[in-house]
Amino acid sequence: MSTTPFSRTDAALGGFAVRPLDPLTDAELLHGWVTHPKASFWMMQDHSLTDVEREYMAIAASEHHHAFLGLHDGRPAFLMESYDPAHVELVDLYEPEPGDVGMHFLVAPTDTPVSGFTRAVITTVMAALFADPAVRRVVVEPDVRNTAVHALNEVVGFVPEREIAKPEKTALLSFCTREQFEAAVAGVSGAEVSI
Template identity: 80%
Template sequence: MTATDIGTFTIRALDPLQDAELLHSWVTHPKSAFWMMQDARLQDVEREYMAIAAAEHHHAFLGLLDGEPVFLMESYDPRYVELVGLYEPEPGDVGMHFLVAPTDTPVHGFTRAVITAVMAELFADPATHRVVVEPDVRNKAVHALNEAVGFVPEREIDKPEKRALLSFCTREQFDVAIREDAAIREVRSMAK
């Protein structure tokens, strides 16, 4: 659970059947183009997340804000999923994807609060030493968000479905980014 100025985030395991209709509306939305499921049918979404639920090294979660579903989070072991053969994994590496539910009424700072909650959840596990991401090189918005929470881009890599920007964030880099963000917000609030 992560409390923020926006509300309280909680994260629960995704139910591939119960949550499929909601997920389908998110992943097929035009704002979710980088999720690469634009043409997916409901059955495709069910099948995809049933496969993840059955996988040993890939997990999906639903993020809630004050009890309402607002984001999808996936974690994976990059030794076995997504990045096999594309970089040399270190002990404690955890891969991550996240998708914020599309909305017509965006809230300033919301997506940043979501990625912060996702990272806090991943680093709550003491075995996690570094988070690995591989977003599409064209997704400039997510690169900025990643950097805001401490990710450092390493290099571009070619995956079967996209050209990706391989980036890493250690626990220490995340902690520094969060402290710096809190300090900036405090200065801004005092200036008002």
């Protein structure tokens, strides 16, 4: 995915946008998110603020991995990462195809959840990825135990392929083509996207 900012309007929940992450100015915010108990599958629970800064500085320096801050009505609301699975995360674990892009996302913890919000976030993330015409398929590798994200992935068109063994987890390798995403969100109230 390019590092161009992206925005869309959700009919029910308003404006969503994605901008490149600034590892230094955004690190304190991210630290609170990634160390929150609800972010256990992000595997950064014990990270210090300095650890988080270093992690995202390394991503910023990589040509194969990018981090973005997601906004809802102008306020920080989620974290998004894209990566080239031929070089990051999935090297030698599957056969990458031209146009593949890997994705991670994390919704900011909240004490006042909003119905449909996480679905709107993943729809925004997917629309942002597919806004790049070079992207043909999104690849994800969530922890097999993360049943909530598996269900959410299915809503936007992901199809599980198989379990894979990564050093830090057993993951469910899943794919979503542009056509599968468009079909999944077509006619869904509040999920209008144009890509």
